[in-house]
Amino acid sequence: MESWFGRGWLQPPRKNSDVDVFFATAESLPHTPNPPLECNMNREPQPRPHRPLTHSLCLTFLLALSLSAAARAQSNPMDKEDVKRGNDTFQQSCAICHGTGARGGSGVSLVDSSLVRHDVNGNLIAPVVQEGRPDKGMPAFPTLTASQLSDIAAFLHARIVVTSSVESHGPVGGYQLKRLLTGNIEAGKQFFNGEGKCATCHSPQKDLAGIANKYSPVELESRFLYPPVDLRTATISLPSNQKVSGRLVHLDAFYIAIVDEAGWYRSWPTHAVKVEVEDPLSGHLELLSKYKDKDIHDVFSYLETLK
Amino acid sequence: MFSRIWKHSSRPALAAAPLLAVLLAATACAHAQSPQPKSFPSPVSDSWPTFNGDYSGRRYSALTQINKDNVKSLQLTWAFQTHAPKLKSTPLEVGGILYFTVPDITWAVDAKTGQKIWEFRRPSEGDHLGQRGVAYYNGRVYFGTPDAHIICLDARNGKKLWDVEIADVKFGYYISGAPLIVKDRVIIGTSGDETDIPHFLEALDWETGKTIWKTSALPKPGDPAASTWPNEKSMARGGGSLWMTGTYDPDLNLLYWGSGNPHPVLAGIVRAGDNLYTDCILALNPDTGAIVWSFQASPHDTHDWDAIETPVLFDADFNGKPRKLLAQASRNGYFFVLDRQTGENLLTTPFVKINFAKGIDAKGRPIPNPAKEPQPDGALVEGTANGGTNWMSPSFDPQTKLFYVNAQEGYGFWYLALGEDNLPADHQGGGSVSLVSTSVLLALDYQTGKVVWCRESGPGIGNAGILTTAGHVLFTGDVSGNLLALDPSTGAVLWHSRGGANMSNAPMTYQIDGHQYVLTGVDGVLYAWSLPSD
Numbered sequence: 141m142e143s144w145f146g147r148g149w150l151q152p153p154r155k156n157s158d159v160d161v162f163f164a165t166a167e168s169l170p171h172t173p174n175p176p177l178e179c180n181m182n183r184e185p186q187p188r189p190h191r192p193l194t195h196s197l198c199l200t201f202l203l204a205l206s207l208s209a210a211a212r213a214q215s216n217p218m219d220k221e222d223v224k225r226g227n228d229t230f231q232q233s234c235a236i237c238h239g240t241g242a243r244g245g246s247g248v249s250l251v252d253s254s255l256v257r258h259d260v261n262g263n264l265i266a267p268v269v270q271e272g273r274p275d276k277g278m279p280a281f282p283t284l285t286a287s288q289l290s291d292i293a294a295f296l297h298a299r300i301v302v303t304s305s306v307e308s309h310g311p312v313g314g315y316q317l318k319r320l321l322t323g324n325i326e327a328g329k330q331f332f333n334g335e336g337k338c339a340t341c342h343s344p345q346k347d348l349a350g351i352a353n354k355y356s357p358v359e360l361e362s363r364f365l366y367p368p369v370d371l372r373t374a375t376i377s378l379p380s381n382q383k384v385s386g387r388l389v390h391l392d393a394f395y396i397a398i399v400d401e402a403g404w405y406r407s408w409p410t411h412a413v414k415v416e417v418e419d420p421l422s423g424h425l426e427l428l429s430k431y432k433d434k435d436i437h438d439v440f441s442y443l444e445t446l447k
Numbered sequence: 448m449f450s451r452i453w454k455h456s457s458r459p460a461l462a463a464a465p466l467l468a469v470l471l472a473a474t475a476c477a478h479a480q481s482p483q484p485k486s487f488p489s490p491v492s493d494s495w496p497t498f499n500g501d502y503s504g505r506r507y508s509a510l511t512q513i514n515k516d517n518v519k520s521l522q523l524t525w526a527f528q529t530h531a532p533k534l535k536s537t538p539l540e541v542g543g544i545l546y547f548t549v550p551d552i553t554w555a556v557d558a559k560t561g562q563k564i565w566e567f568r569r570p571s572e573g574d575h576l577g578q579r580g581v582a583y584y585n586g587r588v589y590f591g592t593p594d595a596h597i598i599c600l601d602a603r604n605g606k607k608l609w610d611v612e613i614a615d616v617k618f619g620y621y622i623s624g625a626p627l628i629v630k631d632r633v634i635i636g637t638s639g640d641e642t643d644i645p646h647f648l649e650a651l652d653w654e655t656g657k658t659i660w661k662t663s664a665l666p667k668p669g670d671p672a673a674s675t676w677p678n679e680k681s682m683a684r685g686g687g688s689l690w691m692t693g694t695y696d697p698d699l700n701l702l703y704w705g706s707g708n709p710h711p712v713l714a715g716i717v718r719a720g721d722n723l724y725t726d727c728i729l730a731l732n733p734d735t736g737a738i739v740w741s742f743q744a745s746p747h748d749t750h751d752w753d754a755i756e757t758p759v760l761f762d763a764d765f766n767g768k769p770r771k772l773l774a775q776a777s778r779n780g781y782f783f784v785l786d787r788q789t790g791e792n793l794l795t796t797p798f799v800k801i802n803f804a805k806g807i808d809a810k811g812r813p814i815p816n817p818a819k820e821p822q823p824d825g826a827l828v829e830g831t832a833n834g835g836t837n838w839m840s841p842s843f844d845p846q847t848k849l850f851y852v853n854a855q856e857g858y859g860f861w862y863l864a865l866g867e868d869n870l871p872a873d874h875q876g877g878g879s880v881s882l883v884s885t886s887v888l889l890a891l892d893y894q895t896g897k898v899v900w901c902r903e904s905g906p907g908i909g910n911a912g913i914l915t916t917a918g919h920v921l922f923t924g925d926v927s928g929n930l931l932a933l934d935p936s937t938g939a940v941l942w943h944s945r946g947g948a949n950m951s952n953a954p955m956t957y958q959i960d961g962h963q964y965v966l967t968g969v970d971g972v973l974y975a976w977s978l979p980s981d
Contacts, residue, residue: 141753
């Protein structure tokens with residue numbers, strides 16, 4: 141599937157609102173040749189430092205994900221009134237052959253029907269239902285009203301929508317919590333306080349109090365696995381031996397940019413300064429390479445108790 | 448059920464054919480550079496007449512005017528604004544004219560100045576995710592549309608000559624790949640991944656658009672490969688889209704094309720088996736469409752590991768023996784080297800850190816680990832949710848003998864979502880969450896898959912393809928906003944510039960009147976770079 145990767149929402153413009161507000165105060169430093177390559181040459185492939193998504197990237201990503209999930213939940217086409225009515229009629233008259241979800245039984249799948257997919261407001265569906273298809277064993281339903289036929293068509297189009305999925309957001313209506321909660325709460329608590337070292341930075345009574353009410357189950361699970369924020373800070377040692385620290389905005393082979401402690405954006409050629417980066421999320425990254433799936437399910441089940 | 452997908456529309460009337468032939472003969476005369484690619488295995492040079500430049504997929508140009516010593520002087524010559532969100536197309540250059548696309552729009556542009564010559568607009572329904580380019584043949588331009596048509600235009604003026612429906616947009620079909628011209632045929636594969644459908648590759652007559660052959664990515668009942676599906680129903684809608692452009696070896700008369708993931712995407716539970724011919728490198732006879740051999744990169748894929756990445760063709764020694772090789776850096780994170788005559792697997796090795804497989808089978812195929820398939824309560828998988836690489840074009844440089852690929856590393860979390868009936872509720876049958884991802888440019892030794900050098904590209908994922916040239920320069924972009932010219936032997940930066948966003952297509956090059964140009968797309972803008980004239 142090409143859509144997962146190519147969608148714009150996965151790669152929002154790397155725009156940082158802070159950068160837009162402030163103007164650059166980069167110090168002028170002499171240009172020297174490019175720095176040496178950054179990655180470990182002895183890889184087969186060897187582990188490399190994973191850098192998290194940038195702050196703006198992550199927030200936009202999360203926002204898109206959340207909005208998208210919310211939008212999908214709110215706009216579940218099966219919740220529309222005409223679709224609900226159509227569902228009732230369909231179950232009474234059609235489901236016995238075409239299946240309760242219209243995906244086929246002794247009769248054909250209507251979700252995969254060319255006629256249904258080309259129908260507009262019942263213009264193709266209604267005549268078939270009213271007149272039947274005696275040659276294929278489908279009876280006629282002459283007593284169904286125009287309104288009922290329209291509702292059946294709406295139901296079938298809604299079924300096409302909910303059984304289609306262009307991206308990997310998960311099913312319309314979300315995941316069933318009961319299928320996610322397979323972990324052992326006590327084991328999760330032990331991992332949190334022990335091997336996972338989560339308690340080093342987090343407390344169920346403080347920053348995690350009520351966390352299960354704040355996020356949907358899937359959001360909570362992905363957030364504890366790797367929070368979608370960039371909290372990296374950098375300390376820049378200038379040629380004058382002056383040190384400047386702040387939130388990291390950009391770092392590549394050519395320039396580094398931070399927002400300093402006074403709130404000003406500043407940037408320098410990377411080769412001209414010494415850079416030390418600190419990432420408070422490094423513990424989360426480290427755990428990704430250590431987790432067993434059971435650990436994750438246990439911790440998730442424990443965190444879901446923090447309501 | 449899928450009868451409409453075989454229907455074609457608005458073909459030219461037969462009576463018009465003689466007139467058309469006269470017109471085209473005139474066009475061909477005026478446009479002497481009719482570029483049926485003849486450059487394999489010698490590299491493309493002055494022009495860039497196919498999506499990959501030539502048939503080999505190496506994206507290696509013989510041009511040397513811009514070279515390792517002078518590329519630091521590269522400067523902007525012109526820019527062309529498409530006003531589109533993202534230019535994914537690799538432009539073609541034929542006779543001084545560039546041809547490129549975004550969904551619904553095709554342009555012809557002066558390759559020396561960036562002046563628009565014509566544009567063709569055709570608003571359509573369907574998936575507008577991307578359009579990766581056109582094909583050119585005998586004065587005609589061919590491209591696909593979001594509603595799964597192939598359009599043929601007069602290259603002189605953009606006038607439509609014919610419009611053929613390839614598949615039914617109502618089932619989610621669209622066309623995003625650039626067609627490939629082989630032996631007077633326009634060859635195109637279908638895209639589409641929103642509902643469970645069968646995909647196929649089709650060859651059309653270049654002149655009329657008439658179907659010559661059509662090959663499904665799924666076996667027919669009775670085919671031995673049908674035993675890799677649990678039943679005919681799942682096989683009939685089993686996916687395998689062919690959404691990128693293939694390659695061709697004229698000497699072997701074999702066409703190579705990668706196929707995509709099976710349907711439903713993540714819920715392998717309803718399609719037990721290897722699910723041929725999804726996630727395969729296919730070798731086909733271009734005369735008949737028959738599958739001559741296949742190599743499956745991801746048997747029973749449950750992670751959307753499309754094997755559509757370019758099958759790159761080159762002749763080189765392998766273990767001391769000269770071989771006709773095919774190499775692919777596949778989305779599942781494995782680097783495969785095959786004998787392209789027989790399909791024999793010579794090498795399978797990961798180029799990024801991945802853990803979805805528990806080993807390699809006797810045929811060189813990864814063995815999926817059931818524990819790392821999407822699970823109802825989620826499974827953590829090392830490797831980004833988007834794969835170890837994707838559609839961004841790789842390159843093979845015969846000078847360095849290195850295979851270059853823009854790769855991605857990270858972690859994803861994968862859910863299986865079934866309804867109360869234990870069947871997937873939708874076409875995905877689950878979902879994935881990308882936890883963290885970083886990009887890196889890798890230079891691989893094709894005989895071992897070992898990384899000779901690598902360059903951090905930045906956090907996140909990108910689209911930039913790669914071009915190498917006889918001038919000993921590698922052009923690409925990173926995901927930190929840089930357009931780059933690198934030393935292909937070491938990865939050292941020779942030149943860089945910031946284009947305002949990340950590179951969104953694959954760079955290409957051509958030479959006109961003794962002046963070499965390198966083109967890079969950045970979101971909606973196409974930039975042309977060259978050396979100062981003086």
